Amino acid sequence: MKQESTPGKLVIATRASRLALWQAERVKARLQALYPSCEVSLLEMTTRGDQILDRSLSKIGGKGLFIKELETALLDGSADLAVHSLKDVPVDMDDMFRLSVILDRDDVRDAFVSNDYDSLEALPQGAVVGTSSLRREAQIRANYPHLRVQPLRGNLDTRLGKLDRGEYAAIILAAAGLRRLGLPDRIRNSISIDVSLPAAGQGALGIEILASRPEMHRWLQPLACRQASVCCEAERAVSRVLGGSCQVPLAAHAVLEDETLRVRGLVATPDGARIVRAEKTGPASEAVALGESVARELIRDGAGEILAALLPGDTGQASG
Numbered sequence: 670m671k672q673e674s675t676p677g678k679l680v681i682a683t684r685a686s687r688l689a690l691w692q693a694e695r696v697k698a699r700l701q702a703l704y705p706s707c708e709v710s711l712l713e714m715t716t717r718g719d720q721i722l723d724r725s726l727s728k729i730g731g732k733g734l735f736i737k738e739l740e741t742a743l744l745d746g747s748a749d750l751a752v753h754s755l756k757d758v759p760v761d762m763d764d765m766f767r768l769s770v771i772l773d774r775d776d777v778r779d780a781f782v783s784n785d786y787d788s789l790e791a792l793p794q795g796a797v798v799g800t801s802s803l804r805r806e807a808q809i810r811a812n813y814p815h816l817r818v819q820p821l822r823g824n825l826d827t828r829l830g831k832l833d834r835g836e837y838a839a840i841i842l843a844a845a846g847l848r849r850l851g852l853p854d855r856i857r858n859s860i861s862i863d864v865s866l867p868a869a870g871q872g873a874l875g876i877e878i879l880a881s882r883p884e885m886h887r888w889l890q891p892l893a894c895r896q897a898s899v900c901c902e903a904e905r906a907v908s909r910v911l912g913g914s915c916q917v918p919l920a921a922h923a924v925l926e927d928e929t930l931r932v933r934g935l936v937a938t939p940d941g942a943r944i945v946r947a948e949k950t951g952p953a954s955e956a957v958a959l960g961e962s963v964a965r966e967l968i969r970d971g972a973g974e975i976l977a978a979l980l981p982g983d984t985g986q987a988s989g
């Protein structure tokens with residue numbers, strides 16, 4: 670078979686939300702710079718996760734709510750690669766697909782967004798905080814039991830609109846998303862990861878391709894960020910062992926410094942009454958093993974029971 674040294678034409682499948690388009694455009698620009706003679710274009714798609722706006726993602730369940738349609742485009746050949754927020758990519762990807770590259774990572778933290786208050790600490794008794802992420806909800810309830818947490822769905826613009834109409838005193842969003850949309854001023858306060866441990870892969874981009882296209886994998890490798898890849902592989906390993914899902918409050922975060930990787934994991938009950946934490950430090954080369962060992966420690970310390978009580982069967986996948 671003929672080996673092509675550079676791609677002639679690349680089609681990027683993306684969701685049509687403003688955030689997704691920004692992310693896809695970024696990948697497009699990088700590919701265009703890498704392969705100047707290549708024609709790179711976007712294929713915009715709407716996913717089930719974009720369509721269902723009246724229910725919380727944790728209730729809809731189902732794996733990869735935001736990626737299935739993009740995978741279909743890969744399979745039928747209408748796209749060559751799909752750009753995702755890594756956080757939305759299931760940890761147990763089907764064998765037909767491959768997470769080819771993890772790109773460099775933005776701010777990993779959750780952001781406190783409010784028009785009237787500076788921080789979670791500043792919110793008065795009974796103030797309503799909007800988030801549909803069980804992970805964020807559990808950690809807010811545990812740290813600030815006097816606040817009320819209410820569901821909040823929709824893309825970033827929709828969520829900000831609901832805040833501005835006064836439906837919430839504050840909302841919690843990923844800082845990375847706000848920065849990418851050119852709305853860094855909306856971040857009143859980046860929430861410390863000790864208060865709200867982020868979701869596995871938060872703030873990173875991932876590119877998915879067909880496993881049957883090794884040449885595509887090769888072409889994309891120059892986009893990979895080693896630091897982000899090491900950290901995210903560890904975080905995704907935590908989720909994988911725990912059956913990663915948006916139906917459970919599950920957080921995983923890793924930091925790489927001087928080749929030493931520190932991996933933290935957390936599982937909680939949605940009401941925040943029980944929080945189990947674990948942490949491991951080791952060499953970057955052991956990223957996946959470290960993540961798995963964090964997960965096993967969590968299970969040993971009670972995460973297994975929490976998950977069993979929350980998951981009567983199927984597992985969904987990651988949101989927030």
Ligand SMILES: NCc1[nH]cc(CCC(=O)O)c1CC(=O)O
Pocket residue numbers: 754755756757841842843845846870871872873987988989
């Ligand atoms: N759950 C949806 C989603 N997927 C990725 C981001 C933001 C960007 C990122 O975390 O990489 C968001 C919005 C949010 O959590 O506020």
